[in-house]
Amino acid sequence: MEEQKNKNKQSLKKILSNNWFIIKLSFQTAPFFMIYMIFEAVKQRCLVFLEHTYGIKFVLEAAEYQKPFIVVVRFLLIVFAAWAISFIFSGIYQNRVSQKGLPKIQKRLKELMYERVKALDLECYDDPTYYNEFVLSLSEAEKSITRTHQIIEAFFGGVTTLITSGIFFLTTDSPSVLFVLGSFGLTFFFAQILNKVNYKNRIEKNPEERKRTYIHRVFYLNEYAKEIRLNPDMSERLYEEFDTTNDNLYLIEKSYAKKRTGLQFLVNYVTNDFISDVIYITYLVYRAAIMHAISYSSVVVLWNSSGSLKNSLRNISRIFPQISENSLYIEKIRNFLNYETKIISTKNLPMPNVPKTLEFKNVSFGYNKEDGNILHNVNLIIHPNQKIALVGYNGAGKTTLIKLIMRLYDPSEGEIRYNGINIKDYNVKEYRNMIGTIFQDFKIFAASVSDNVILDYMEDALKSKREKEIRHALTFSGFDYKLNSLPQGLSTELTTEFEEDGVDLSGGESQKLATARAFYKDARMVILDEPSSALDPIAEYQLNETMLQAAANKTVIFISHRLSTTRNADRILMLEHGQIIEEGTHEELLELKNKYAAMWKAQAGKYVDIE
Structure with a gap:
């Protein structure tokens, strides 16, 4: 929890920089939409001031000083015309400008993130912490844009109201400003604390919400439909997990409930309603009835306008906590976009035009330090156009080995060479493009x-x-x-x-x-991870024969648990606990009468030679 607190601390420079990232992206992608959005916010607040502050003052003074009725009618017609024109502009904004501009901005940010996803190292998916951050950044992309635009609207709308109503208050009764500023300061302080609490609450709920979303997917995705119907007990297990997840979410909400309720009470009542409504109205009545410093018309106008100014200042007071909270989410998006791919080319060398020798030299590899290495000091040479079969029990390291060949990961120790050159020196895209791969989980x-x-x-x-x-x-x-x-x-x-x-x-x-x-x-090299696992024996045999014929001038590396498919391989590599323990042709390994032979003997009864 302490570590999370440290992560949530941000400098003012970082807060502004993160929000500016979305603002800049928005203006670069849809400048007309952004300008129109600001225009709408300013226009609306100006018209509200014209009607609800200056307008009321104008009408009351006309009645108080017995001005001609036609003067009031003329003013009201001007206000009506201004609102009519405003509705036209607002309709254009909502139905055309916004409908075009906002999706363009959302699309642009998603494109940037999708491009980064394509370059993301596979090791990121193995790290639960990073993966949680990765998923959160994707889910918050559109929301961050919406929040930023709402902040921009609130800022310009608030500033417009502050200027128009502020000038009115200063010229009518300057001490009234002190009540507004007092409410503003307290609201700003408590609202900032409340937003931090809300953010911590959201972060704590995120893993449980992901689990609940997963259970939801299981019940509606087609790929799970048969399993759910044939294994009803699994449904009960999922129901139980669903209940537990909801209980955990309830407990998280409950743990924050008292603090959030208290802060909401301070923000919404003490710093706003009590100060602005109770204390301020008492002050105005005193100024008019006892001190005769302002007229009763001014009391009505100031009281009526205080609500508008209060809401404006309330929105302004929330802007900094909002941009602080928004910055925390944008920070995750920027961290994701700024991720530097580790699988890169050191020299960007071009690939040879013809197949070459692939060599493992003292290669060891582990997905993380905690679990240790999966492969241990592997040495292997694969010559051009050879047909290599990798066999072994589950967990032996076969798939990990081919992932290293494809350079989805880099060795923890040792190196892999192609044509005598470390594969890290080749252009990554060109290197991977020479390999055709079919995974078992395609x-x-x-x-x-x-x-x-x-x-x-x-x-x-x-x-x-x-x-x-x-x-x-x-x-x-x-x-x-x-x-x-x-x-x-x-x-x-x-x-x-x-x-x-x-x-x-x-x-x-x-x-x-x-x-x-x-x-x-x-491709020059074909890698097949259990290419025939879902086929019947006849189809399997036909596919393997066709594969070998089509790949006569290619290097083929395939993994198979069915040893009948390995018989025609030039070399068979038997892996166990991340090491190559046997190597040779099918006949040579049978003559060794070791682990491969034992595995063949266990399976031989299931296969019939096809001539």
Whole structure:
């Protein structure tokens, strides 16, 4: 908690800098909208002063000094015309300017954040603290823009009222200003404390709200539907977790309730209603009835105007606490946007044009220091166009090893070389682009079949030119049979996320489609993490044979728990506890009669050789 307090402390420079970040972004993206927004805030407050302060004074004085009625009518017509014109301007602002400008600003900030997400190191997702901050920054992006714009409107509206009503008060009864300033100072002080308490409350609730949102997703997402229906006891477990989460949220709210209630009482009653209403009205009556320093008309006008001035000063008094609170959220957004990617190129060297040797040299790696290393002193050489199989029990380090090859992470110790050069020296994008990868937990996107194969933005005209290559990749992966049955062929939308007539693929069909991505990319190195786990044995055999034929001039590294798929590999690497314990061809490892042979013996009865 003490650490959190320190994080919440901000200098005035930081507070202004963070809010200026959103203001600057808004003016750069939609300047006309921002200027119009300020104009609206000033215009509205000027008209309110004209009608409710100067207007009342004008009418009362006309009655008191028996001015001609036509003078009052003429003034009221002017006020009516001013409001009529104002409504026209406000309609343009609300229905056109705002509808165009605000989404542009929101879109711009999201684009900046999405670009940063693409460059975010995977290790950030392994850090729960950073991930919580990351999720919070994304969820607060639009809200931070809205809060900043509301602060701008409150500031310019408040300043306008302060100037117009302030001048009126000073010229009518200058001591009245002291009551306003007293209320302002106390409200400012207690409101700042209240906003800090509200922020701490929000931060403390954030992990519990994320958990509750997760449970909510489980009950409505399609991917969980079958499991929920087939495992009703899991629903009970989720209900229990949901109840616990809500109880925790209640306890958090309860822990802040007394402090927040007390502060709200001080802000809303003691510093505003009591001082402004009770004490001030007593003062005005005294000034008029006892001292005869002001007229009764002035009492009415000052009393009526004090509400407007009080609200204005109340809004102004809240601005600094609001920008302080807003700054805390914007700080998270800026920290996220300013994140410096660790997986970078040290020399930005271009990639060789032909496949080269990949070498692990004394490589060790762990996702975090607390859990220790997953891989230990791995030494490995993979020659161009070799077919390498990685086998081993769960947790042996197979997927971690290929993540290092793809440079999603960098080794904790040692180095990985390609063509004798540390892979850190190559251009990161070019290096990763030479690798075609299919993970076991691949995703099918809510897009067309062709888009799911290409996985890149492409104009429709160019996509049509690439149709032959797309179909070729789908044929190699065995998806052609399913493709022929789809209503719109390559243009068929997958999933029902956005399209009611979208097609949901089976597990095996999805895997074939995902595998087509590697064929389409025509990469020099193909990495496959359990590429056939959802396929039946015949389809698995056909896919592996096709894969080997298509990748004859490529380096292939694949992970498989089914040892029948490893038999045609040039080399098989058996991993255990993050180390390579056996290496050789299928026949060589069987002759060793060690752990690979034992694993093969356990599985051999499940497979039949296909000639």
